[in-house]
Structure formats: structure tokens, C-alpha cells
Amino acid sequence: MKKILLHSCCAPCTAGVIEQLKDDFEPTLFWYNPNIFPQSEHDRRLNELLNFADDLGIKVLYGDYDYQSEHKFWLKKIAGFEDEPERGRRCEICYRLRLEATAEMAAAINKYHPDSFDLFGAELSISPHKDSEMINIIGEKIGKKYHLNFLSANFKQNDGFKKSLEVSKSHNLYRQNYCGCEFSRK
Numbered sequence: 102m103k104k105i106l107l108h109s110c111c112a113p114c115t116a117g118v119i120e121q122l123k124d125d126f127e128p129t130l131f132w133y134n135p136n137i138f139p140q141s142e143h144d145r146r147l148n149e150l151l152n153f154a155d156d157l158g159i160k161v162l163y164g165d166y167d168y169q170s171e172h173k174f175w176l177k178k179i180a181g182f183e184d185e186p187e188r189g190r191r192c193e194i195c196y197r198l199r200l201e202a203t204a205e206m207a208a209a210i211n212k213y214h215p216d217s218f219d220l221f222g223a224e225l226s227i228s229p230h231k232d233s234e235m236i237n238i239i240g241e242k243i244g245k246k247y248h249l250n251f252l253s254a255n256f257k258q259n260d261g262f263k264k265s266l267e268v269s270k271s272h273n274l275y276r277q278n279y280c281g282c283e284f285s286r287k
């Protein structure tokens with residue numbers, strides 16, 4: 102079993118991906134999503150993930166950040182691209198920030214506890230609204246920077262998203278109706 106630090110953006114997407122990885126990977130989840138707006142929604146998704154992971158006995162690492170300042174930081178990073186459609190430049194920056202935080206965390210842990218993670222990845226590509234190719238290109242580039250392999254994937258393939266709906270329904274998970282940021286909420 103390969104040990105992976107898997108970025109998680111919400112419980113339902115994570116549930117679908119865990120199902121796909123269960124035979125070959127031992128996942129630890131990583132939460133860092135300052136893109137999500139408002140804070141009540143951020144906290145609701147996080148709590149749902151923590152409860153779900155607890156049920157399955159999966160560890161969750163939490164990017165220790167202050168939501169208000171980190172969301173401001175995120176807004177600065179995407180400034181100028183607020184009106185881009187989903188899958189555009191704003192999303193590219195958003196994927197990069199979250200993947201970089203994941204790789205940084207995995208590399209930092211490996212430094213003091215060697216071989217804690219064989220690779221890092223993200224469940225983002227399970228969503229039909231997400232550009233898997235863009236995510237994979239960004240992930241691989243970041244992986245080179247941190248000397249860590251990235252799990253290139255397109256989890257929505259082979260009915261992956263449909264199956265994730267079934268898994269999350271069976272766990273009775275809260276499923277949001279927008280990606281996360283205030284611009285996707287519009």
C-alpha cells in the first residue's frame with residue numbers, strides 16, 4: 102500500500118476517491134481550502150469531512166490557518182480573475198495554492214519522519230467541473246519542486262463521479278451546490 106497525502110476539498114468528493122484508492126493506497130487527508138466562502142460553509146464542509154474520516158478511521162491533517170486572513174490572501178492571489186469562468190485562470194491559481202500547501206506539508210513531514218508519504222495527490226479531479234489535465238500538470242510541476250511524486254488522475258472517469266454520489270448518499274454526507282468561492286457561488 103502506498104502512503105498518500107491526499108488533498109480534500111469536501112467529504113462527498115473524498116468519499117468517492119477513497120473508494121477508488123482503497124485497494125492500493127493508505128490515505129491521510131489534508132484540509133487546506135481558504136477558497137471556500139463564507140466561513141460558515143468552510144467550517145461546515147470541514148466538520149463533515151472530519152466526521153466522515155472519523156467513521157472510516159482515516160487521519161486528517163489540518164492546514165493550521167486563520168480563515169479570515171487566509172481567505173484575504175486567497176482573494177489577493179486570484180485578483181483580476183474574479184470573473185473568469187470555472188476551469189479558467191482563477192481555478193488554475195486556486196488548484197495551485199492548495200496543491201502546493203499539500204506538497205509542502207508532505208515534504209515537511211517526510212523531512213522529520215522519513216517515508217511517511219510516498220506521494221501526494223488531490224481528489225479535485227472527481228468533479229465534472231474540474232479540469233483534470235490542468236490539475237495533473239500543476240501537481241506534477243509542484244511534485245518536482247518538493248521531490249515528491251504526484252498521483253496524476255482523473256477520478257471522474259469510469260463513472261467516478263456517479264459512484265461518488267452513491268457512496269456519499271450511503272454515508273448521508275452533506276453535498277454543497279457550488280464549488281467553493283464567492284464567484285462560483287454567484
Ligand code: SF4
Nearest residue numbers: 192195280281282285
Ligand atoms: S470555482 Fe472552485 S476551483 Fe475555481 S476558484 Fe472558485 S473555489 Fe477555486
